[in-house]
Amino acid sequence: MTLDEAIIHAKELAENQSICKDCREEHKQLAAWSEELKQYKEEKIQETNLDHFQQEILEKGLWNLAVVKGGPKRCDRTKCIDCELRKDRSRGCHEKVMDWLKQPYIKSAYKLTKFEKDLLQSYSNIYKYKFKAIPVLIRMKEKGYFKDINEDATVKGILADCEITEED
Structure with missing residues (x-):
């Protein structure tokens, strides 16, 4: 029941x-x-960025963090221009990292293999088109690729909100 x-x-x-x-x-x-x-x-209690990335931060020894494409990276190996925390220049990086760690984790809408992402990136001249408007991508989806892709999403939107998963 x-x-x-x-x-x-x-x-x-x-x-x-x-x-x-x-x-x-x-x-x-x-x-x-x-x-x-x-x-x-x-x-449901919302998972924070700290909750989600805790293991990665500990395993990689990421004590001095930058945030790149929604995830933690080593600050000393990241250009400030690539860090998402650079937008607010009124506060120091440490404060911004602490705030980011407390924020709710926002899960990527799309999970792609490296191959799928590379294939989508090869259509850079038609980023504004919807996924379903590209016949080769639809055929690939029918063969089992792009499993969770919304066919009405644009290539640009998919690439902006995706993360790389392990190959099947």
Whole structure:
């Protein structure tokens, strides 16, 4: 039985006049608690950038961070022009990194293999076109590539919101 089914069942029993008053009250309370549980599950606690990148930061020893393409990189090996934190010049880098680590992690919409990303980048002259307007990409999708790609998205939009995954 799903949570939604349990809520419906409890509400039905709470209104059922053929059962005793105490049972109706118990089912009414059960329905209310189930609704609260459902709401809590839907709210889900948001993962922060620190939560998401913690293992990578520790494994790579990234104590002095820059943020490049939504992820942590070594500051001493990153040009300031490439760092996303350069936009706010009113504060120091350390403060900006601390703020970034506390922010909710925003998951990339698209997961691509390196091959898929390279293939999309080869269509740089037609970035503004939708994925579905490029026949070779549609044929590749039919063969199992580009699994989670929204065909109405533009090539530029896909490349802007993707991350590289391991090859299958």
